[in-house]
Amino acid sequence: MEPESPYAYCARPCQWAAGVSRYGRPYTQTGVRLAVGRSQDKPGRSGVYRLLGRLWLREVDAPLLEQLSDGVLGEAFVAAGGVSPSLVTGETVESLAVDYCQLFLGPSGHFPPYQSVWEAGQFEGEAANSVREFAEVVGYDPAEVLPGGMVDHLGVQLDLMGHLLSGGVDAEDSADAEDNIIDEVSDAFYSAHLTWPDTLLSATRERAKTAFYRSMLTLTGEFLDTEAPAGRP
Structure with a gap:
């Protein structure tokens, strides 16, 4: 069996109760709850960041798509504005993979989801160095x-924020x-x-x-809007 290539990675008020890991495997516990907005608990926000990160990092596979199409997670995903296919088949998964690849991987006319590309018109710019520094700190x-x-892939940035909100910073003093x-x-x-990401999302x-990826893009933008720190327009 050939190893997977790294480049096979080809909101509204609601609650998400989850069963999906950032690797697309089912969680054994519930953990992703979302009432979109910064007033909610950090574990809930963390879970949403990590789920969105997973959706950006690689094409959706059948197990994840089934969870987003049925049960508690599926109901919450739809309530948040997500659109999942009513029937998950090999053809469905393939069509979504094609959409993901033509959006983000190419070979031409695609939109690389890297901050350096959209801010500086190049790969591996200052944004990438800054992400590495944050990653080391947390x-x-x-x-x-x-x-x-x-x-500086958007999926990595979303997942890193999820890691941070789940307790990625240690303090020697109190929990506060x-x-x-x-x-x-x-x-x-x-x-x-x-x-x-606004320009990328537009x-x-x-x-x-596909309706699935259109809804994922809208959901990402809406969630990030609710996450803006106080005082930021």
Whole structure:
């Protein structure tokens, strides 16, 4: 069996109760709950970031699509504005994979979901260096979700924020001190690395061929809007 290539990675108020890991495998416990907005609990926000990160990092597979099409997670995904196929077949999965690849992987006319590309017109710019610095501070390894890939991929950034909100910063003092540090670091990361996708989202919504990916793009934009730190327009 050939190893998977790293480049096979070809909101509205609601609640998401989850069963999906960032690798597309079922969780054994519920953990992703969303009442979209920064007032909700950090574990819930973390879970949403990680689910969105998974959807950006690689094409959806059959097990994940089945979870997004049925049960508690499926109901919540639809309530949030997501659109899932009513029947999951090999043909369905293949058509979604084709849409993902033509949107983000190419070979031409695609939209690389990398911050450096959209801000500086190049790969591996200053944004990538900044993500690496944040990742080192919070003990996050981008290679776990995108082996060999460029770290300013939007999916990596979303997953990193999920890691951070789940307790990726340790404080030697009280739990309140740790909570405050997480708030400060997450606000800094958001301002540096999650304010850029608007143009990408608009462009890809126009090009997406499937309702699933159009809804995923809209959901990403709406969720990021609710996550803006206080005082940011």
